[in-house]
Amino acid sequence: MEDIIHLLPDSVANQIAAGEVVQRPSSIVKEMVENSIDAGAQNVQVYVVDGGKTNVQVIDDGKGMSETDARLAFERHATSKISQASDLFTLSTMGFRGEALASIAAVSQVELKTRRAEDELGTYIQISGSHVDSQEPTTCPVGSNFSVKNLFFNVPARRKFLKANQTELNNVIADFERVVLVHPQVSFTLYSNGMEIYNLPQTNLRQRIMNVFGKKLNSDLLPVEVDTSLATITGYVAKPETAKKKGNHQYFFVNGRYMRHPYFHSAVMRAYEGMIPAGEHISYFIYFDVSPSDIDVNVHPTKTEIKFDNEQAIWQVLSASVREALGKFCSAPLIDFDVEGRPDIPAMGTAKVMPQQPKPAHTSYNPFVSTPPKPISGWENIYKSEGGKGDVSFENLIPSEIADASDSNQGQLTLNIWKEDELNTVSKSDADALPKFQYKGRYIIYPDTDGLIAVDQHRAHVRILYEQNMQCLSDHPRPSQKQLFPEIIQFSKAEALTLDSFLDDLHSLGFELTNLGGGSYSIDGVPIELQGLNMDRLLHEIVSSLVAHSNMSEAREAWETISLIMAREAAVVYGQVLSDVEMDQLLTDLFTTSAPARTPDGKVIYATIDYRQIDKMF
Numbered sequence: 039m040e041d042i043i044h045l046l047p048d049s050v051a052n053q054i055a056a057g058e059v060v061q062r063p064s065s066i067v068k069e070m071v072e073n074s075i076d077a078g079a080q081n082v083q084v085y086v087v088d089g090g091k092t093n094v095q096v097i098d099d100g101k102g103m104s105e106t107d108a109r110l111a112f113e114r115h116a117t118s119k120i121s122q123a124s125d126l127f128t129l130s131t132m133g134f135r136g137e138a139l140a141s142i143a144a145v146s147q148v149e150l151k152t153r154r155a156e157d158e159l160g161t162y163i164q165i166s167g168s169h170v171d172s173q174e175p176t177t178c179p180v181g182s183n184f185s186v187k188n189l190f191f192n193v194p195a196r197r198k199f200l201k202a203n204q205t206e207l208n209n210v211i212a213d214f215e216r217v218v219l220v221h222p223q224v225s226f227t228l229y230s231n232g233m234e235i236y237n238l239p240q241t242n243l244r245q246r247i248m249n250v251f252g253k254k255l256n257s258d259l260l261p262v263e264v265d266t267s268l269a270t271i272t273g274y275v276a277k278p279e280t281a282k283k284k285g286n287h288q289y290f291f292v293n294g295r296y297m298r299h300p301y302f303h304s305a306v307m308r309a310y311e312g313m314i315p316a317g318e319h320i321s322y323f324i325y326f327d328v329s330p331s332d333i334d335v336n337v338h339p340t341k342t343e344i345k346f347d348n349e350q351a352i353w354q355v356l357s358a359s360v361r362e363a364l365g366k367f368c369s370a371p372l373i374d375f376d377v378e379g380r381p382d383i384p385a386m387g388t389a390k391v392m393p394q395q396p397k398p399a400h401t402s403y404n405p406f407v408s409t410p411p412k413p414i415s416g417w418e419n420i421y422k423s424e425g426g427k428g429d430v431s432f433e434n435l436i437p438s439e440i441a442d443a444s445d446s447n448q449g450q451l452t453l454n455i456w457k458e459d460e461l462n463t464v465s466k467s468d469a470d471a472l473p474k475f476q477y478k479g480r481y482i483i484y485p486d487t488d489g490l491i492a493v494d495q496h497r498a499h500v501r502i503l504y505e506q507n508m509q510c511l512s513d514h515p516r517p518s519q520k521q522l523f524p525e526i527i528q529f530s531k532a533e534a535l536t537l538d539s540f541l542d543d544l545h546s547l548g549f550e551l552t553n554l555g556g557g558s559y560s561i562d563g564v565p566i567e568l569q570g571l572n573m574d575r576l577l578h579e580i581v582s583s584l585v586a587h588s589n590m591s592e593a594r595e596a597w598e599t600i601s602l603i604m605a606r607e608a609a610v611v612y613g614q615v616l617s618d619v620e621m622d623q624l625l626t627d628l629f630t631t632s633a634p635a636r637t638p639d640g641k642v643i644y645a646t647i648d649y650r651q652i653d654k655m656f
Contacts, residue, residue, distance in 0.1 A: 063090020069087070079100035081098050085228075109170070147298055148185070151184035217296070220325070235535075247274065251287055275364075282579065308358065310360075450564055497641055498634075503609055507601035527578070529581060548563070549565065576607050605638075
């Protein structure tokens with residue numbers, strides 16, 4: 039029996055490594071720009087064509103490479119950063135494994151021009167699929183000029199999984215921003231298909247953040263600064279009033295390297311407890327400076343996941359430093375007990391007492407006569423229809439389990455969630471004629487032949503508005519309400535690129551936006567139904583969702599995203615009191631939609647409480 043284990047050819051091994059290092063064009067941008075920074079570049083230019091799928095070019099004015107180094111740089115595990123295992127614990131550079139260039143060259147066509155300051159001539163190398171096609175002297179400026187063409191040209195299975203050009207460009211911009219935010223001392227430019235996206239001069243950190251995300255962010259940031267034996271933490275966090283559900287800029291950097299760290303993210307959000315609504319987030323730019331021996335960056339191929347020693351202690355320092363920043367700038371009430379003397383606390387009994395309003399006496403009250411409970415708003419007609427009987431407590435009849443169908447087994451009643459094929463059991467005309475009332479400012483309750491029906495008013499309105507929005511996008515554009523004083527809103531470059539591609543769709547929904555350049559837009563008109571809402575917040579949520587889902591295969595998917603976000607924002611809120619006419623209209627509109635049982639994202643809109651289960655309670 040012959041041997042079956044053999045060594046892989048270098049070209050195959052490089053393609054396997056490329057699967058970890060080179061995931062998409064943005065990976066190439068990240069790796070080569072970081073190499074430029076390690077080479078001491080002060081100016082870095084990035085050019086991408088078709089989102090980087092056709093070409094990625096990075097030009098820098100770093101120290102360049104000799105003829106031998108230029109050739110050796112494309113070999114696997116060839117690096118100038120480490121020479122022994124112990125060097126892994128004293129790393130101060132971005133790249134160090136020596137896999138990036140070999141992996142890139144394995145799945146693309148690469149051209150390199152590079153020269154050192156002490157050399158008269160530079161070196162030109164052309165490589166295709168790990169094979170060196172040519173190497174010769176050339177004239178070129180000091181530094182390096184990498185051009186990576188036709189990514190995955192020799193791996194069709196990988197290339198077909200690349201997304202649309204806009205999606206890949208958004209990923210390029212995201213990785214580009216992560217690099218430029220930690221190197222303000224370096225100037226960067228980014229071009230897409232010949233159009234300038236970023237032109238970032240050398241500056242300080244705060245100004246670099248403004249140049250990337252817009253000047254409006256300047257007034258929203260609070261500085262964070264703390265120096266301990268574990269770590270030095272600097273950067274900025276946003277004021278609580280800027281919290282949003284989506285579209286926040288959240289960045290952690292350690293020793294000049296971007297990282298993802300959910301544990302430290304929870305430390306930042308803990309500092310905002312009680313200041314921002316649940317489910318919302320804020321922007322932050324946090325920079326850690328720690329001893330290289332206290333972290334391990336070698337735990338992920340792209341080096342975005344980093345392991346810390348003493349993570350729990352750093353978590354506490356981080357959370358405390360953010361709380362201090364919020365307190366220092368009066369964003370959170372603090373009591374400072376570390377002061378001389380005693381705090382000025384009024385003596386007991388000196389505080390003013392608010393006078394109580396006298397209540398009129400109920401002269402007709404008889405404690406020995408049972409009286410029915412006072413009906414809540416909307417019950418009056420039911421009481422009349424029942425002949426004013428005083429032995430029925432409708433408030434106790436409807437259990438709180440309605441609030442969450444998943445918890446229905448904890449109560450006495452079982453909720454029957456209506457399925458799409460059971461919708462014919464509901465008669466719209468009957469629903470209009472039956473008495474109904476609001477419960478807890480959230481549900482519309484009315485009787486049916488099978489029991490009581492509970493309709494979630496907010497979700498019902500979401501379904502109605504969603505279908506109206508989809509109709510506007512398809513063939514019935516909505517009129518716009520002109521703004522007397524147009525509002526100016528600011529978007530990042532990635533958001534602005536996405537917004538420009540959906541301006542026509544937003545116009546169909548009633549938005550009139552004018553591109554002022556530099557990521558600024560003027561809101562000249564808004565949908566009539568959205569008057570009074572926060573347009574800045576709404577549009578940012580829409581655009582952020584489109585950026586996050588920019589790999590949508592067709593326009594309808596984008597329409598569904600926009601329509602649902604707008605419906606949620608404009609729908610009647612919980613706690614809003616509805617008149618009988620408004621409840622009738624809401625139910626009428628709901629049962630004329632295509633799918634009244636559930637919201638577009640699958641949430642239950644209404645349920646029934648069976649009369650037989652009610653009878654068992656008595």
